[in-house]
Amino acid sequence: MRTIIRSAAATTLLLTLSTTSALADGDAENGKKLFARCSACHVTTDQNKVGPGLQNIVGRPAASQPQYKYSAALAASGLTWDEANLDAFLKAPTTVVKGTRMSLAVPKDQDRADIIAYLKTLSAK
Structure with missing residues (x-):
């Protein structure tokens, strides 16, 4: 029993460290280039x-951009767009929020990390 608990704890720690590391290693300049695929729908x-516009997206509650009509699913999600939630949502939006209108997924870990690093630069000046 202890072996199973230790194994589960080690796996959780490893996953947490690898996710944190990938997010921390994002390249904002490359993320800006990759954002071109997002710009068909977002500014x-x-x-x-x-x-919705993505200025100040990191740290903002989901479905909170004024004058944008969000899907009922996203409005009810209760998410806040921290790095982990953005990463999960960009990887599989319709899995994270069933009923979202966003259909574009970013399957590559590094691409998501780069896009998130770029999104973090979009604070109001």
Whole structure:
């Protein structure tokens, strides 16, 4: 029994460290380039497009951009866009929030880390 608990704890720690490491190692400059695929729906200001504006997205509650009509699923999600939630959502948006209108996924870990690093630079000036 103790072996199982230790193994589970070690696995959890390893996953936490690898996720934290990947997020910490994001390259904002490359993320800016990768954001081109996002720009069909999103802008980096507080304005809305097909999707909500992403200025100040990191740390913001989900579905909180003014004048944007979010899906009921995202509005009810209770998420806050911290790095871990952004990473999970960008990896599989329709899995994290069933019923979201966002369908574009970013499957590569480093690409997500880079995009998140770029999103962190989008604070109001």
